[in-house]
Amino acid sequence: MTAGGHGFDGVERRGLMFVLSSPSGAGKTTLSRLLMERTPGLTMSVSVTTRPMRPGEVEGRDYLFVDKSKFEQMAKRNELLEWATVFDHRYGTPRAPVEAALSTGQDVLFDIDWQGTQQLREKARADVVSVFILPPSAADLEKRLHTRAQDSDAVIRGRMNRATHELSHWAEYDYIVINHDIDEAFAEVQSILKAERLKRERRAGLTTFVRELQRQLQK
Ligand code: 5GP
Numbered sequence: 001m002t003a004g005g006h007g008f009d010g011v012e013r014r015g016l017m018f019v020l021s022s023p024s025g026a027g028k029t030t031l032s033r034l035l036m037e038r039t040p041g042l043t044m045s046v047s048v049t050t051r052p053m054r055p056g057e058v059e060g061r062d063y064l065f066v067d068k069s070k071f072e073q074m075a076k077r078n079e080l081l082e083w084a085t086v087f088d089h090r091y092g093t094p095r096a097p098v099e100a101a102l103s104t105g106q107d108v109l110f111d112i113d114w115q116g117t118q119q120l121r122e123k124a125r126a127d128v129v130s131v132f133i134l135p136p137s138a139a140d141l142e143k144r145l146h147t148r149a150q151d152s153d154a155v156i157r158g159r160m161n162r163a164t165h166e167l168s169h170w171a172e173y174d175y176i177v178i179n180h181d182i183d184e185a186f187a188e189v190q191s192i193l194k195a196e197r198l199k200r201e202r203r204a205g206l207t208t209f210v211r212e213l214q215r216q217l218q219k
Contacts, residue, residue: 012205014127015102018042018193019110019117022133023163025145027179031133032111034186039193043101045110048074051089054150064094082112082119087158091116102127107197114169129196131189132173136180138163 022028036044048064050071059065066074071090074080083092093112101108110120120128135141141163145156170176175192179185200206 010205011203011209013105013197013203015105016107016196016202017098017102017110017120017124017128018107018196019112019120019128019130020133020189021112021114021117021130021166021169021173022179023135023141023166024159025141025148025163026133026135027144027182027185028111028133030182031179031186031189032109034182035109035189035193039190041106042193043097043106043108045093045098045108045112047091047093047112048080049089049091051087051091056150081123082116084113084115084119086113086115087155087162093120107193114166114172118172126201129175129192130173131175131177131192132170133185133189134167134170134176134178136178 020028020032032044036042046060046062046064048066048071050066050068051063053059053063053065057063068090071083071092074094075083075092079095080092081095081098083090085091091112093110093116098108110116112120117128117130121130135144138160142156142160145151145159151159177185177188177192196202
């Protein structure tokens with residue numbers, strides 16, 4: 001999956017798929033929001049899910065909330081780029097908006113779990129940059145899940161249990177950020193994206209750019 005857009009310096013480049021994963025409560029949602037607010041040229045992939053909407057969530061911004069039969073229909077029609085079952089609910093990435101964004105040279109941000117990341121990597125290894133966010137401690141993770149106050153105690157317990165399993169996939173990611181401090185973690189995630197955008201292999205237009213430079217120098 002490649003895209004032909006222009007970078008901010010005018011050099012043609014392929015869009016990249018920037019994946020953030022973490023156990024729930026490690027700060028990934030806040031980091032995604034900050035990235036979207038402060039990074040030009042980035043589109044958020046809005047997933048479909050069968051889980052119920054939480055207080056404060058907005059249809060179409062946080063998720064597209066669908067029932068199980070609609071989800072299965074989308075999966076069957078190959079309308080999902082990847083999908084997985086998390087906490088007994090289905091989550092998936094609609095394919096069309098991702099392809100549309102990449103084809104206009106936008107980068108796409110994904111907040112998906114390790115199962116989805118594996119599927120994206122299988123489909124488009126060269127275009128996927130993955131970051132795993134770790135909480136500084138289990139106590140910190142639990143505190144954040146409680147402060148968020150979006151889930152019942154039973155759900156929070158389930159998320160803590162699942163965190164152990166999710167953590168076991170950390171080594172499959174390109175970058176690891178430990179979220180001691182949200183501003184620091186954001187700066188780290190942002191620098192990863194900035195550096196990855198400059199990678200030679202993604203910048204298809206560099207050959208032409210350098211050739212033109214050489215032509216000018218030889219004048
Ligand atoms: P939550 O219910 O807290 O919003 O999300 C639960 C988990 O599902 C998170 O780890 C989140 O990253 C993951 N998730 C959200 N959307 C998708 C998706 O489209 N695909 C996959 N594979 N995981 C997703």
